[in-house]
Amino acid sequence: MTLATHWHYWVVIALMMTGLHIVIARRNYVKKLMGLSIFQVSVIMLYVTMGKVAGGTAPVYVMEGEGHDAVPNLDVVYSNPVPHVLMLTAIVVGIATMALGLALVVRIKESYGTVEDDVVIEKDRAEEESLES
Amino acid sequence: MTELPLEAVLFVFLLVVGIVVGRLRNLFGAAMLTGIFSFLSAGLFTLLTAVDVAFTEAAVGAGISTVLFLATLALTDDTERESERSWLAIGVVSLTGLALFFGTFDMPAFGDPDAPIHHGVGRHYLMHSWDEIGLPNVVTSVLASYRGYDTFGELAVVFTAGIGVLLLLRSKAAVMGAKAKPIPVRSRAPYVREMPIVRAVAKVMLPFILLFALYVQAHGDFGPGGGFQAGVVFAAAFILYGLVWGPRAVQGIAPERMLEGGMAFGVLLYGGVGVAALFAGGTFLDYSAFTPEHPSHGQHWGIFLVELGVGITVSAVMVVIYFVFTARPRPRLPKRKKGALAPPRLTAVPELPVETPKEGSS
Numbered sequence: 001m002t003l004a005t006h007w008h009y010w011v012v013i014a015l016m017m018t019g020l021h022i023v024i025a026r027r028n029y030v031k032k033l034m035g036l037s038i039f040q041v042s043v044i045m046l047y048v049t050m051g052k053v054a055g056g057t058a059p060v061y062v063m064e065g066e067g068h069d070a071v072p073n074l075d076v077v078y079s080n081p082v083p084h085v086l087m088l089t090a091i092v093v094g095i096a097t098m099a100l101g102l103a104l105v106v107r108i109k110e111s112y113g114t115v116e117d118d119v120v121i122e123k124d125r126a127e128e129e130s131l132e133s
Numbered sequence: 134m135t136e137l138p139l140e141a142v143l144f145v146f147l148l149v150v151g152i153v154v155g156r157l158r159n160l161f162g163a164a165m166l167t168g169i170f171s172f173l174s175a176g177l178f179t180l181l182t183a184v185d186v187a188f189t190e191a192a193v194g195a196g197i198s199t200v201l202f203l204a205t206l207a208l209t210d211d212t213e214r215e216s217e218r219s220w221l222a223i224g225v226v227s228l229t230g231l232a233l234f235f236g237t238f239d240m241p242a243f244g245d246p247d248a249p250i251h252h253g254v255g256r257h258y259l260m261h262s263w264d265e266i267g268l269p270n271v272v273t274s275v276l277a278s279y280r281g282y283d284t285f286g287e288l289a290v291v292f293t294a295g296i297g298v299l300l301l302l303r304s305k306a307a308v309m310g311a312k313a314k315p316i317p318v319r320s321r322a323p324y325v326r327e328m329p330i331v332r333a334v335a336k337v338m339l340p341f342i343l344l345f346a347l348y349v350q351a352h353g354d355f356g357p358g359g360g361f362q363a364g365v366v367f368a369a370a371f372i373l374y375g376l377v378w379g380p381r382a383v384q385g386i387a388p389e390r391m392l393e394g395g396m397a398f399g400v401l402l403y404g405g406v407g408v409a410a411l412f413a414g415g416t417f418l419d420y421s422a423f424t425p426e427h428p429s430h431g432q433h434w435g436i437f438l439v440e441l442g443v444g445i446t447v448s449a450v451m452v453v454i455y456f457v458f459t460a461r462p463r464p465r466l467p468k469r470k471k472g473a474l475a476p477p478r479l480t481a482v483p484e485l486p487v488e489t490p491k492e493g494s495s
Contacts, residue, residue: 005242010234011144017230018151025222026366028213030160030205034167037198038151048183054244058182061263061358072263077246079182080255081271085280088189088272089287092361092447096294096483099454100206102205103301103352106461107414109209116214129463 008049016042027117029105033098040094044087051083059084143177158213164202171195184357185272188349192365204458215470221270221332254279267429268354268436276359277436285403288443295450299393302457303486335377342370350444354433363448371452380459389456392449399446406438436470 022035037082059081061072106113112120150170157163171194178187180311241248258275266274346367353359375383407418415422419437 002238002327005245006237006240008140008243009214009237009240011148012235013230013237015144015147016233017150017226018148018155020229021222021226022155022271024225025216025219026213027216028160029266030202031155031163031208031213031305034163035402037167038141038154038170041171041194044186044190045174048178048181049185049243050240050250051183051255052244053183053246055170056182056244056246057387058184058357059259059436060184061269061271063269072269074260074263078259078271080251082253082255082273083250084183085275086283087183088186088361089276089284091186091193092187092365093287093294094452096291096450097200098198099240099458100199100294100301102458103298105205106208106458107301114249115209118216132330 004127009046012042012049013044015045029108029115030102031119032117033101033105036101037094037098040090044090047083047087051080053077053079134191140177140180143173143180144154144210147173147177158215159211160206160213161203161211164199164206167202168195168199171198178273180216185270185359185362186356188362192362192369196241197365197372197455199375200455201458204455207464208461265429266432266436268390268433270354270356270358272357273353273359273436273440276433277439278418281407283440284439284443285407285418288400288403288446291450292396292446294455295396298454298457299424302461332377335373339370339374342366342373346370346448353440354436360443361447363440364444365451367444367448368451368455371448373457375455375459380456384456387452387454392453392456395449396453397446399442399444399449402442402445403439406442410435 016039017039019035019039023032026032026035054077054078056077059078061078062076062096064072064073065071106121109115112123114120114123147170150173151167154163154166154170154238157166171190175191175195177191178184178433241250249288258271258279262268262271262274262279266278268274320352346363349358349366350360350363371387372387404421408420410422413422414425418435418439421428423431423434425431467476
């Protein structure tokens, strides 16, 4: 049955498309960046769902024994740690680049007086025409 | 699977919040909803056993990014103009979605332990990291040691983004060291610091947040946590302080010069540990070279220092970004229509529709 085994991926794709639609269809730059952050979280979610092992626990060793003699129980099923590592750094990098994007939006507002995509394009076009004539 | 219904509920919430963020034209509300979106996804990550990811998402998405969105809204507009429905956009999105949907049929079933992803290095890390590194948290071993190059690169990206924001938004006044003009008392909304309950709660919480950040930094080897999460939590404490007492109060504790130094110092510490490993006779970022007779001791030291570097840079970058956004002078706004919602202000309470004292009458 594919529904039972694959529905996680499908919901994640639906989430991803919600974000993508905001990025494409909305004119407001701040809104576009919000869409981008939704898109980013969904991509992260896709990776994390792939790293999950059925019945597995978090990839932190279950220790057996006391103090210095403790050894990890390797028979316990753990989820795959690799996607977790890649994604947790991606989140922090994501917020840093998001801040950069928001800084650009602030500068656009200061020079154009607006953060709406179509108005910015219109103003650019008007300026070009006035330069040509 | 017992956790299945809860996962499904969270997914439904996420979808609803995502759609509402798209439709809501009040950007102030949309920014708060993106915070909720992050919190819900952090819950989902926990159910998917990605505890470190969940931790980071909760701290970053629900904490810092909401503050950044609000800071941007204070400098731009808080309402979005209506955009017409674009069938082209809907078409592109549905086509992409369909293509991805068909792509999933080639993917292994969810949770399949024999999936190709689990055969590569992931298995090696799980089976051998105790002998090679000796830390209970495999995620930390992979992050700081096996994939130390990656993490160094990511840290450099965070640093570069911080520099980029500084270049774009640092106002001339701040560069020249001039003091910003205080906002005249008459025109400003009451600061949060004039509200006793918020002040008291913030004051009680601050030491615990800072202590928690240090715990997360030090305990990353044994449980979820590490430099990235600790850095963000640390920064969140400073930002909370700034939200309540104003950004200038934070600058009294953490001057911008110090923070800018911290941004660079963390990256240098990380790289320096790598170079020190070279001098000790190993390869770049091979911490075992520090103590050849007992490799895992060297690994512990290396990971500790590297995580410290990550924590310092991440927290400094986040606080600097917050400073730069709040120090930017607000553009002169066109006169607002009567009854329109005031744009949110970061150091002040958004003007609630409670008391609007009329001039001339008391």
